[in-house]
Amino acid sequence: MTFEQRLTRLEKIAAELESDDVELARALALFEEGIENLRGAAEELAKADARVQRLVERANGTFDTVEPRE
Amino acid sequence: MTGRRGPRDSGNADLDLFDSGGPAPKRRVASSPPPPPPDEDFDPSSYPGETAQTAVTVSILTQTARDVIEGAFIPLWVRGEVSDFKSHRNGHWYFSLRDRTAQIKCVVWNRDQRMIPAPPDDGMQVAAFGRLTVYPARGEIQFAATKLEAEGDGLRRKALEVTRARLEKDGLLSLDRKRPLPRFPRVIAVITSPDGAALHDIVAVVRRRGCDVRLVIVPAAVQGESAPGELRAALDRVERWGGADLVIIARGGGAREDLWAFNNERVARALAACSVPTISAVGHEVDISICDLVADYRAPTPSAAAEAATRSASELRNELRKLSMRMSGATRAFVRATDNRLRHLARDVADSSADQIARRQTRLRAIAGRLHALSPLATLSRGYAVARDTTGATLSSTAAFREEMLFDLIVRDGVVPAQVRRPSEPTDTP
Numbered sequence: 001m002t003f004e005q006r007l008t009r010l011e012k013i014a015a016e017l018e019s020d021d022v023e024l025a026r027a028l029a030l031f032e033e034g035i036e037n038l039r040g041a042a043e044e045l046a047k048a049d050a051r052v053q054r055l056v057e058r059a060n061g062t063f064d065t066v067e068p069r070e
Numbered sequence: 071m072t073g074r075r076g077p078r079d080s081g082n083a084d085l086d087l088f089d090s091g092g093p094a095p096k097r098r099v100a101s102s103p104p105p106p107p108p109d110e111d112f113d114p115s116s117y118p119g120e121t122a123q124t125a126v127t128v129s130i131l132t133q134t135a136r137d138v139i140e141g142a143f144i145p146l147w148v149r150g151e152v153s154d155f156k157s158h159r160n161g162h163w164y165f166s167l168r169d170r171t172a173q174i175k176c177v178v179w180n181r182d183q184r185m186i187p188a189p190p191d192d193g194m195q196v197a198a199f200g201r202l203t204v205y206p207a208r209g210e211i212q213f214a215a216t217k218l219e220a221e222g223d224g225l226r227r228k229a230l231e232v233t234r235a236r237l238e239k240d241g242l243l244s245l246d247r248k249r250p251l252p253r254f255p256r257v258i259a260v261i262t263s264p265d266g267a268a269l270h271d272i273v274a275v276v277r278r279r280g281c282d283v284r285l286v287i288v289p290a291a292v293q294g295e296s297a298p299g300e301l302r303a304a305l306d307r308v309e310r311w312g313g314a315d316l317v318i319i320a321r322g323g324g325a326r327e328d329l330w331a332f333n334n335e336r337v338a339r340a341l342a343a344c345s346v347p348t349i350s351a352v353g354h355e356v357d358i359s360i361c362d363l364v365a366d367y368r369a370p371t372p373s374a375a376a377e378a379a380t381r382s383a384s385e386l387r388n389e390l391r392k393l394s395m396r397m398s399g400a401t402r403a404f405v406r407a408t409d410n411r412l413r414h415l416a417r418d419v420a421d422s423s424a425d426q427i428a429r430r431q432t433r434l435r436a437i438a439g440r441l442h443a444l445s446p447l448a449t450l451s452r453g454y455a456v457a458r459d460t461t462g463a464t465l466s467s468t469a470a471f472r473e474e475m476l477f478d479l480i481v482r483d484g485v486v487p488a489q490v491r492r493p494s495e496p497t498d499t500p
Binding site: 002011038054 | 253254256259264273276277280281282283284285286287288289307308310311313383386387389390393394396397400401403404408464466
């Protein structure tokens with residue numbers, strides 16, 4: 001799952017947990033899933049890395065992204 | 071300046087008035103009236119037109135006048151008021167420039183209009199750059215302009231208004247068209263000069279904020295004559311590539327005319343046609359370009375564009391922290407509510423000693439305090455009892471319990487068979 005997907009899921013989980021009519025078993029499952037997503041998202045965040053590339057169009061009309069010459 | 075112009079190449083040697091033997095007279099470029107420079111070998115006794123018999127044709131006269139005038143004036147700026155402006159079917163512009171006491175016919179050839187933002191209006195005070203010539207077909211002196219500048223940058227203002235109105239008419243400036251930016255773009259195409267300040271600023275912001283993103287530079291000239299074409303080509307490449315989920319089109323601050331490419335209608339239309347959301351960041355805060363109006367988001371500077379496009383690692387960590395707090399808060403509230411329910415229920419449940427219930431409640435409270443440190447399932451399952459009917463369905467409401475009904479109470483280490491003593495009333499606790 002991407003960071004974005006995890007965040008979106010976490011928002012849904014929090015909202016459902018906050019709702020009035022959640023069942024016990026459901027709440028437990030949600031909380032567990034939430035913890036799992038929090039951990040995953042935090043890991044993704046730790047790996048964050050900005051890359052800079054350059055778009056190159058080949059003669060045959062295909063594209064490549066290459067590291068720019070610094 | 072002492073530059074000289076040769077006689078105009080008319081393509082017809084017969085037309086040369088001075089072609090009566092000997093080289094054409096040398097002419098001096100000067101602001102003073104061009105003196106007829108008598109060369110040593112110039113024989114005035116035999117010049118054409120001296121007598122009725124040697125009369126020159128009108129064509130020769132006007133051609134010669136043209137040669138003389140063109141040779142006499144270097145290209146220069148002239149200022150005056152525009153009148154009788156006409157854009158001819160053939161694409162050329164015709165008008166007069168005048169002041170209180172004089173006027174001169176002017177023309178801007180079709181091919182020279184490219185660098186002029188907009189045609190002038192009658193009454194505009196302009197400065198025109200060009201060269202003086204003669205239009206032989208009418209025998210008129212004519213000023214052929216290649217650049218026009220109006221007082222108060224009027225032509226650019228007019229061009230902006232015209233472009234804006236046309237885009238507006240096509241709905242391209244409508245706020246309804248604005249798409250939201252992706253929350254987490256993975257790949258951002260950055261259309262800008264590869265060695266400009268704008269790119270430098272954008273990269274710096276993204277690195278400083280520790281964003282998890284790929285910036286893909288799509289190089290284009292951002293000023294000068296080739297800029298509009300290159301910007302359009304870059305937009306087109308991004309579109310055909312299809313790998314970006316956000317486009318930033320950017321240029322650092324500069325003189326107004328340096329930002330002009332971003333007011334180009336075709337560039338604006340290409341930007342509007344982008345299939346992914348766009349951010350425009352052109353010049354400084356005060357400069358608003360047509361591209362800014364068309365883009366989904368207008369950033370005042372390239373750095374601001376990078377900030378709008380991405381979210382910093384610390385911002386995201388904060389967001390995770392908030393979500394974590396929401397979840398534990400909600401779960402804690404849930405535990406409290408369940409605890410309440412448990413207490414009410416306990417009074418009515420057979421085979422559960424008061425002792426057991428009290429222990430369970432104590433645990434539940436202890437657990438609630440440690441919620442965000444521990445896995446909730448393990449924590450809660452240590453303190454919760456889940457009631458199930460004999461088919462295994464969870465009994466979560468007082469309404470589910472009937473008098474004398476048998477059910478199972480599931481606790482951490484096993485199942486407690488139980489029976490309802492008498493039906494209970496729901497409590498206020500949700």
